[in-house]
Amino acid sequence: xxxxxxxxxxxxxxxxxxxxxxxxxxxxxxxxxxxxxxxxxxxxxxxxxxxxxxxxxxxxxxxxxxxxxxxxxxxxxxxxxxxxxxxxxxxxxxxxxxxxxxxxxxxxxxxxxxxxxxxxxxxxxxxxxxxxxxxxxxxxxxxxxxxxxxxxxxxxxxxxxxxxxxxxxxxxxxxxxxxxxxxxxxxxxxxxxxxxxxxxxxxxxxxxxxxxx
Amino acid sequence: xxxxxxxxxxxxxxxxxxxxxxxxxxxxxxxxxxxxxxxxxxxxxxxxxxxxxxxxxxxxxxxxxxxxxxxxxxxxxxxxxxxxxxxxxxxxxxxxxxxxxxxxx
Numbered sequence: 001x002x003x004x005x006x007x008x009x010x011x012x013x014x015x016x017x018x019x020x021x022x023x024x025x026x027x028x029x030x031x032x033x034x035x036x037x038x039x040x041x042x043x044x045x046x047x048x049x050x051x052x053x054x055x056x057x058x059x060x061x062x063x064x065x066x067x068x069x070x071x072x073x074x075x076x077x078x079x080x081x082x083x084x085x086x087x088x089x090x091x092x093x094x095x096x097x098x099x100x101x102x103x104x105x106x107x108x109x110x111x112x113x114x115x116x117x118x119x120x121x122x123x124x125x126x127x128x129x130x131x132x133x134x135x136x137x138x139x140x141x142x143x144x145x146x147x148x149x150x151x152x153x154x155x156x157x158x159x160x161x162x163x164x165x166x167x168x169x170x171x172x173x174x175x176x177x178x179x180x181x182x183x184x185x186x187x188x189x190x191x192x193x194x195x196x197x198x199x200x201x202x203x204x205x206x207x208x209x210x211x212x213x
Numbered sequence: 214x215x216x217x218x219x220x221x222x223x224x225x226x227x228x229x230x231x232x233x234x235x236x237x238x239x240x241x242x243x244x245x246x247x248x249x250x251x252x253x254x255x256x257x258x259x260x261x262x263x264x265x266x267x268x269x270x271x272x273x274x275x276x277x278x279x280x281x282x283x284x285x286x287x288x289x290x291x292x293x294x295x296x297x298x299x300x301x302x303x304x305x306x307x308x309x310x311x312x313x314x315x316x317x318x
Contacts, residue, residue: 013238016248020230023252023277027226027259030267031219038217134266 038137041113045136046163048109049175053165059104065172066193066211067108067185069121074111074185076178078104078171109172110136110179114186121189125152128183132156138176139204144184150210151195154180159204173197177206184208222263229255246284253281 056078063079070091080102110131117130129142140158147153154177161175172178173194185192191211198205233251242248256277259265290296 012243017234019249020234020252024227024230026273028223030273032268
């Protein structure tokens with residue numbers, strides 16, 4: 001049968017095409033499966049942001065959020081009163097932590113996604129774009145740079161994931177900034193606080209402050 | 214509507230490989246290393262343009278690049294007149310290779 005096949009076709013081309021199929025198959029095999037499409041993930045995150053907005057409204061929170069890792073998890077701590085940073089010892093078990101000042105303590109937005117992306121203590125800051133750009137597709141590009149005085153600048157272009165939640169924007173800097181801050185806190189294994197956020201025409205630049213142990 | 218970039222990547226790579234195989238075949242090309250080099254090139258071009266996320270580091274890229282270097286080394290050695298013999302001789306001609314492999318007359 002092969003002899004017949006060889007007589008009617010150019011076997012060199014067939015072998016070459018088979019090689020191409022092997023390369024293509026191997027390239028597809030190493031792509032990650034996507035049980036939930038990016039749009040679905042983004043919608044879930046937006047809904048979560050709206051729930052957080054309702055809580056922030058209820059508590060009249062205005063201070064910038066702090067993203068603090070506790071073991072493998074990252075929590076958002078929102079001080080409810082201005083002043084010294086609230087001391088939260090151990091993994092939080094309640095919504096409101098008391099101590100040097102009350103604070104709202106909730107699991108950080110996108111914490112599970114950062115975990116899924118393989119971000120852990122010691123990961124490169126470039127891996128942040130895996131969460132923001134590749135998995136959630138909340139922005140088209142993400143650049144992270146270290147700045148003096150323990151600051152990290154995150155520049156996001158083509159941002160397409162914002163929510164109409166003014167208090168959430170004020171406290172968490174927005175959905176993409178919150179995602180980036182969570183991933184950065186996880187990668188550095190240190191708490192970070194949103195220092196300032198600038199926005200213009202789908203471009204967001206956030207300055208985060210690394211608070212250290 | 215935004216199309217998943219992984220779909221675009223797969224379609225792009227599949228199209229390029231098919232196009233390359235068809236075009237080179239139509240030109241009567243029978244050297245497998247020429248086809249393979251083009252596939253490697255297309256793999257990296259698709260990767261740079263569409264930046265797909267992968268499960269692990271790009272080990273396939275390392276393997277393909279290593280094979281590509283082997284092909285280039287083989288070509289350079291042929292020009293210099295220092296033959297390199299490989300277990301699987303991609304340079305002996307595709308027809309000879311396939312005929313030997315399949316024991317064709």
